[in-house]
Amino acid sequence: MILSRPLGWFWLLAIVLLAWNVIGLVALLFDPVLGLGDVSKLASEQQALYAARPAIAFYGFVLATVAGTAGAIALLLRRNFALWLFIASAIGLVLQNAWLFADPSRLDASVLGFQALVAGSIVLEIWLTLTARKRRWSR
16 A cells, blocks of 8 residues: 655656666667668677577567566556566566676677666666655555
8 A cells, every 4th residue: 555655756766767668678679670781880899799699688688678668667657566577677687698698708898887787777676666665655
């Protein structure tokens, strides 16, 4: 049962997190249609990563972005099940990136930095959901 209304910072942060997840969803939608001409415009290291990416990494990307976006919507609706969607998003991120760590030569600062940013956003989403539960802002 919701006992109090969230503070303004909750709404601002939840909206920013939704926007971040929608950007990921747009990237997901354009990923399969990335033509050979577009891949050839990438740096050679990124071309090699794109070519070597296993199918499980793509499915992890799907899970991470769809669950993250659904979780952000659930968070804005102040639903406790947002936590489970964000956990699914974290699992998707692991599936998306586990293959990179099998061969450390694939890792570079830009890949690690961006994936750390994504992981940090998921941690923030989970924290915000738990805070909403604790403060009884969600049901």
